[in-house]
Amino acid sequence: MEILKQVHARNLVKWAKDKPRVVVLSADLTSSTEIDLFRDTFPERFFSMGMAEQNMISFAGGLAREGFFPFVHTFAVFIYRRALDQISMSIAYPNLPVRLFGFLPGITTPGGATHQATEDIAVMRVLPNMTILETGDATEVESVLDVAHSVDGPVYIRMIRGEIPRLFDRSQPMQLGQSRILSTGSDVTLFSSGICTEEAMRVTQVLAKHGVSIQHMHISTLKPFNDPAVLEAASRARYGVITMENHTVIGGLGSAVAETLAEAGAGKKLMRLGLKDTYAHGASRHYLMREYKIDALAVKEAVEKLLGTTFGITEDDLAAVRLESIHSKAKAEAL
């Protein structure tokens, strides 16, 4: 499996070349949000706004009213928490095409509670007119730009940076409102998003070897949440459904799936993996994922609970799994 660096940095420059109305706004985190190459390549389309996010967001609304497409870049926390009123009133209410790129999703930073975006999806979900996308690998970081730009309204994107794996083939870009089928099965259905998917893929392989039939779905569109494949996948599960998100269990992926199941009267047991309504603290990603049980081992435990059995799977077994770049199962069916 490829691990790549500077994915967004290089891709944004290539992608934006023929789109002169796309402008980039920065709040003093230019290299931290991989827009330094864009700044150097298109200086006339790059605007340094300083450490003043509330202004940056309302300002972006103004630019959008004049026919531009502002691509706002900063850490997610400084978008959805720092400037919620501004997003709601200057951008979402008037349905303006501002694209908000939020970095450091969930517990992917040792910066502690002030830097960890652990409730952004929940907050953004309740804004009318908002579209929410989450990237989980290099292919999604690249293709999210086309998806976001196709939306006639505001878009919030959970972005990842630095060293990113390519889990999904380039030929299968992110599609608005479409989940990826990573494995088919009928015992348990697992929904994962963002960085959780790579982690989940470790354990589904090992569980399959132990005879567990798992349907694993990767979610990249959190709002609107209306992919029929979600209910279809959940309805199959004999023993229950698991959701796994780099986010609080309240209001995000877990809640979105719960709403879908409840409305359909699907009556499936649901186990939500994620932060159990707590702030986190500053530590390494691996440590936090274990501490808050948002890792492969936690998925294994959830499956064991649903099936009412135990498997002799250790952390070492999971660490030994090598992930190959995979093709979504949907491709074969769509042929």
Next chain:
Amino acid sequence: MDTNLNKAISQQEVVHWQDKARRVARGIRQRALELTIKNNGGYLSQACSSAEIFAALYTKIMKLGPSQAPMTPPPFPGVPSANNPNSITGVDYNGPKSPDLDRFFLSSVQYAMVLYVTLVELGRMSPEGLAMFNTDGSTIEMIGAEHSPGHEITSGSLGQGLSQAAGIALGRCLKGEKGRQWVFMSDGEFQSGQTWETLQTLSFHKLDNIGIYVDVNGQQCDGQMENVMNIEPLQAKLETFGARVYRVNGHDVEALAYPADLSPNGCPLFVLAYTNTTEGMDILEERKPRLHYVRFKDEAERERYRTYLTHTFPHTPVSPSSSPFPG
């Protein structure tokens, strides 16, 4: 006693604190460089620009009692909640809370490392505590949290620290407490609107039991502040908002301490300390203006810095327990 002898003794005391402050500043730079080398990176330029400010605050300006906390901080005891009786703040490292004693608030928590090494320099925290910097499960976080030693509020989302300190200032004033509030900020925070909201509030409510030291080093993540979002003329702006402002050389401990001795006059006090991000560490000059976070690109570079450390700071820092000066 003879007046001349009195004068000689008090002159000696004056020299005494200045010497100590300068020694502490040097120790801060040394320990910061050691830690940065050990961790292959760190907010080193912040230590260079603010060493005298921290030294002056902790040795002269602030009226603090001795640390009430364990020399080596215990592991992180969990986040605050009604169900967690063990959650803490790092306030005990600054001494007991008492009506007549001062309080310290670090607003720009990327300076956390500088605060930690200051605490070690002054014998308020052990070197073993410092060694836990940025390790899983410790409270010695890279971005200071309210549970980190020396901290007592959550200010990692910049621009909120001053507001919180202002609320505390009012609270203590209402309670008739004489202790003063001292806030450390970085100049970048003046780009944030909330800072100006706090300033107008401090002026409006005539809160003068608060003094703010600002490290005006002219730099931020994206480079020179004048090229990112200029904030000057800062003194004029602050004065227009009703603040009492002193603009000083941020590496002169006497100049830093002087405004703190003035009788409060109904206005919040701001000391704008103009500083140099490579002060006392000229090896950093080659990196200007990208100094917000110093990282070594390879082992060879790290080795260069190790050599520089041994040449520039040949003596190991004075162990706090053997220091003749009180912490």
